[in-house]
Amino acid sequence: MIEPSQSVVTPPAVRDADADRRFRECARRYGWDPDDAWVGGYAEWEWRRSRHAYDDLFTSVRGKRVLEFGCHFGGTAIVLATLGAEVTALDVDPMYVELAQLNAARHGLSDRIRVHHVPDTTAMPFADGEFELVSCNSVLEYIPPGRLPAVQREIDRVLGPWGFIVILGTSNRLWPIELHSGRPLINYVPELLRPLFPGRSIYSVFPWQLRRGFGDYADISQQDRGRLIVDLKAKMGLSGPRLMVFSVANRLLGPLGMHVGYVSPTITMVLQKRGEGGAGDG
Numbered sequence: 001m002i003e004p005s006q007s008v009v010t011p012p013a014v015r016d017a018d019a020d021r022r023f024r025e026c027a028r029r030y031g032w033d034p035d036d037a038w039v040g041g042y043a044e045w046e047w048r049r050s051r052h053a054y055d056d057l058f059t060s061v062r063g064k065r066v067l068e069f070g071c072h073f074g075g076t077a078i079v080l081a082t083l084g085a086e087v088t089a090l091d092v093d094p095m096y097v098e099l100a101q102l103n104a105a106r107h108g109l110s111d112r113i114r115v116h117h118v119p120d121t122t123a124m125p126f127a128d129g130e131f132e133l134v135s136c137n138s139v140l141e142y143i144p145p146g147r148l149p150a151v152q153r154e155i156d157r158v159l160g161p162w163g164f165i166v167i168l169g170t171s172n173r174l175w176p177i178e179l180h181s182g183r184p185l186i187n188y189v190p191e192l193l194r195p196l197f198p199g200r201s202i203y204s205v206f207p208w209q210l211r212r213g214f215g216d217y218a219d220i221s222q223q224d225r226g227r228l229i230v231d232l233k234a235k236m237g238l239s240g241p242r243l244m245v246f247s248v249a250n251r252l253l254g255p256l257g258m259h260v261g262y263v264s265p266t267i268t269m270v271l272q273k274r275g276e277g278g279a280g281d282g
Contacts (some may be wrong), residue, residue: 009082009083009084011047011082012044012047012078012079012082012107013107014106014107015107016105016106016107019102020106022102022105022106023040023099023102023103023105023106026098026099027039030099032099038073039073042072042074042075042103043073043075043078043103047079048237049236049237050076050079050137050168050169050236051079052232052235052236053166053168053268054083054085054135054166060084061080061083061084061085062083062085064085064132064133065086065088065130065131065133066085066086066087066088066133066134066135067087067089067090067126067130067131067134067155067158068135068137069090069121069134069155070090070092070137070138071090071091071096071097071100071115072100072138072139073096073100073103074089074096074100074101074104075103076137077089077113077115078103078104078113081104081109081112081113082107082109086112087112087114088113088114088116088131089104089114089115090115090116090117090118090121090124091117092117092119093117094117097115097116100113101115121151122147122150122151122154123154124158126158127158128157128158129157129158129160129161130158131158131159131160131163132163132164133163133164134158134159134165134166135166135168136155136165136166136168136170137166137168137169138170138180138266139170140170140205141170141171141180141202141203141204141205142202142203143203144201144203145191145205149213155214156214156215156273156277156278159273160273161273161275161276162272162273162274162275163273164270164272164273165214165217165270165271165272165273166270167210167267167268167269167270167271168266168268169266170205170210170266170267171187171203171204171265171267172204172205172206172207172262172263172264172265172266172267173187173205174187174206174207174262174263175204175263175264176188178204179265179266180200180202181199181200183199186199186202186204187204205267207258207261207262207263210267210269211262211271214271214277215277215278216274216278217274218271218272219259219269219271221259221261221270221271222258225250225251225254225259226250226253226254226259226261227250229250229259229260229261229268230243230247230250230260232268233246246260246264247260249263
């Protein structure tokens with residue numbers, strides 16, 4: 001295990017005033033408030049939380065080629081670059097690509113983050129095995145269910161042997177409330193009936209779709225019967241009674257070959273490709 005580097009890394013901060021001005025103007029043009037914590041402050045929020053999944057648990061991302069799949073405003077890409085990764089970020093929406101590029105620039109990280117507009121994520125413009133880690137942070141639940149298996153196979157293609165897929169914040173279809181929208185019971189509506197329920201296109205996924213859909217991968221978040229996930233949640237700020245319930249649930253799931261990251265409101269798991277891996281279950 002490589003020692004984490006957070007203790008010697010300065011958290012991301014806005015360093016370029018001109019790029020900050022352009023980011024703020026761009027955000028307003030698209031109808032976003034740049035002072036919103038989920039817009040202009042998103043990188044700092046991710047630093048406090050998701051960074052532990054990339055540099056505290058199983059390896060260091062320093063010097064690694066990392067793909068940020070679905071970059072949104074670029075918050076996670078900025079965290080990864082701050083931790084020393086060489087980041088390639090992509091999104092299907094050109095608006096988010098523009099904002100992520102400006103966000104990287106305002107944090108002084110344009111030289112470490114490449115941002116691409118990729119309209120079709122079943123055919124990404126990258127070589128086989130180009131990346132050592134793929135980050136999927138709150139993104140896989142926005143992929144239409146019929147396309148998800150093909151997207152998973154494509155992620156597997158661009159990930160090198162023994163590479164990692166880190167899955168965070170993915171809405172769990174087992175849960176009665178969809179966390180991103182706050183809508184109750186929508187996760188239980190059959191796909192064919194979804195058009196009858198207007199709202200944001202959040203499809204949620206079952207944990208086994210992620211566990212098996214990428215191909216031949218080991219679930220390293222199952223190490224120590226899921227203690228890795230419990231530790232991650234503690235570092236992300238879960239404490240007190242909630243952390244105790246989380247830990248107890250994890251112990252109950254262990255004998256079933258699962259961990260609490262499978263059944264929490266948002267799915268959390270770290271997968272490692274076994275050698276060349278292979279196409280998922282489809």
